[in-house]
Amino acid sequence: MAKQLTSEALPVDLPGVKRTRKKTKDTDNLTGYLFILPFLVGFIALTVFPVAMSLYLSFTDYDMLGQANWIGLENYQRMLTDDNKFLQSVKVTFFYVLTAVPFRLIFALAVALLLAKVMVMKGLYRTLLYLPSVIGGSVAISVMWRQLFGNEGALNSILAQLGIPTVSWLGDPAYAIWTLILLYGWQFGSSMLIFLAGLKNIPNSYYEAAQVDGANAWHRFIKITIPLLTPIILFNVIMQLIQGFMAFTPSYIIFGDGRPLNSTLLYVLYMFQRAFTFFDMGYASAMAWMLLLVIGIFTALIFKSSSYWVHYESEGDK
Known part of the structure; x- marks a missing residue:
């Protein structure tokens, strides 16, 4: 029987073959667009349009009830020159971020170093230590934190039992912000798991060779662990920095309007109030x-500085 020619066996320059392939390609493209259509609709409607609208509204006087009146740069001028409450929120937020983010990362790294040495029930410990990250940002945890640090809360009860003077944690401007910092540090689970994954990727042969050369535990940590962990540190710093600047729920639930004396008035909380x-x-x-x-400036500066302190095993990665 004569061998039948298929479209693949025909010369590529035949008009019929070109039309068939073009039709197949158009059909494949249409199918692909149909599959991503729900995402495109959601992305445009829920991301692109709100972002563009917020940029337009930033140049207007808009109260959500009437028409938006174009005022140009007046909002930005008022923000930087005439709004003392805005400047206070910036001050509080910078203190919060520059204190809470290092606190969380250092604590997460310390726990990861301890967990890396655990040989029994590692999965259980990881799960238990990760739980605060899952539930820590919830309203329920914020309410619990408010009760814990209240005047009649568990912490003051323990201090009273020990004969130590109690503290108005939520009412004293000197202590109020630290309750939020402690809550942020308590949610260390996600950073801990990322650090733990980085620690697992460091070859044991490096530590063995350093130990043979007489390096103690501190020298091995400084000369081996930290340099090889710097790409993970870079990632964690950027992610936690963004999250710190966007902190809102604990401050809103525990202190409401930034009390006492606007000492807990985080930037996003003030933005919500406005x-x-x-x-x-x-x-x-x-x-x-x-x-x-x-956030963009801070992220760019961190990436720019990373060439001086982030170590990659292969120079081709940089």
């Missing part, structure tokens, strides 16, 4: 874009 308490959506949108700019 938008949904004072209905100043144009000003709140300008604050949102200012926050995006600050």
